[in-house]
Amino acid sequence: MNYDLAGKIAVISGGTSGIGLATAKKMLEDGAEVFIVGRNAERGRRALHTLAMFSEKVQYIKADVSTLQGCKQVAETIKEGPAKADVLVNSAGVYSEKRLEEIAEEDYYSIMDTNVKGTLFLCQSLMPLISVGGSVINIASDAALEGNYGCPIYCASKGAVVALTRALALDFATKIRVNCICPGDVATPMVEAQLKTGQYTLQEMALPYPMERIGRPEEIAHVICSVASPLNSYMTGSIIAVDGGLTAK
Numbered sequence: 001m002n003y004d005l006a007g008k009i010a011v012i013s014g015g016t017s018g019i020g021l022a023t024a025k026k027m028l029e030d031g032a033e034v035f036i037v038g039r040n041a042e043r044g045r046r047a048l049h050t051l052a053m054f055s056e057k058v059q060y061i062k063a064d065v066s067t068l069q070g071c072k073q074v075a076e077t078i079k080e081g082p083a084k085a086d087v088l089v090n091s092a093g094v095y096s097e098k099r100l101e102e103i104a105e106e107d108y109y110s111i112m113d114t115n116v117k118g119t120l121f122l123c124q125s126l127m128p129l130i131s132v133g134g135s136v137i138n139i140a141s142d143a144a145l146e147g148n149y150g151c152p153i154y155c156a157s158k159g160a161v162v163a164l165t166r167a168l169a170l171d172f173a174t175k176i177r178v179n180c181i182c183p184g185d186v187a188t189p190m191v192e193a194q195l196k197t198g199q200y201t202l203q204e205m206a207l208p209y210p211m212e213r214i215g216r217p218e219e220i221a222h223v224i225c226s227v228a229s230p231l232n233s234y235m236t237g238s239i240i241a242v243d244g245g246l247t248a249k
């Protein structure tokens, strides 16, 4: 499957791991030039090493999207390089589980600042550089579409990403398509960290899924690339569940 991304410039926050990394691989395979963004330089180096097997047209931007400064830094790097982008994937995200009574103020900011503020300000910083016909893809979660147990801040953050997507889709409708993917559980380092807490096993995590398993990063990347593709020219403001049937019930 080729998504007609040859010659396109893609910026992927969270492109150093999990869903973002799988998306970077697929976009490179399809001929795009890709900028991956993350905070941890060692993770960035490892990601570049992996991605170099697919194409050399990949660069790492070390930036923290939870700050406006970090988002502007990403835009500055793009301005100094290709000076435009065609695709922005907001995959940078953090997860933690705390029940309402355990939540401290800093827990709120540690999730909202990356998941919501980071998505909003990376869009704001890069929109002026995104070409007409370009595509923004925000990554929310099934937690935005239904309640998940024990993680109210995360659910609220992903609900906000869905609402933000719809608002930006309206404001940019004639120029840039803005869509949102809502994955169910996917086997990435984020889920590995969840499983390490020992509160549940992989088998227990898979139980509610009609397809009887969690997703693979490549399965989400496939949908992201399809939504990003110029072939997909009439879709904007769409909220797309990719969750093995979890939210079909």
Ligand SMILES: NC(=O)c1ccc[n+]([C@@H]2O[C@H](COP(=O)([O-])OP(=O)(O)OC[C@H]3O[C@@H](n4cnc5c(N)ncnc54)[C@H](OP(=O)(O)O)[C@@H]3O)[C@@H](O)[C@H]2O)c1
Pocket (backbone or CB within 6 Å): 013, 014, 015, 016, 017, 018, 019, 020, 037, 038, 039, 040, 041, 043, 044, 063, 064, 065, 066, 090, 091, 092, 093, 094, 095, 114, 118, 139, 140, 141, 142, 182, 183, 184, 185, 186, 187, 188, 189, 190, 191
């Ligand atoms: N995996 C799942 O089951 C699942 C399900 C539904 C939705 N999602 C969503 O999908 C997205 C990707 O998740 P994943 O599973 O691929 O997670 P992951 O493997 O933990 O990767 C997260 C990525 O985000 C980057 N990141 C985190 N905070 C950042 C910040 N403030 N600034 C810049 N980069 C930041 C990380 O790099 P650094 O740490 O180096 O910054 C890493 O590259 C997230 O938004 C997540 O909420 C995941």
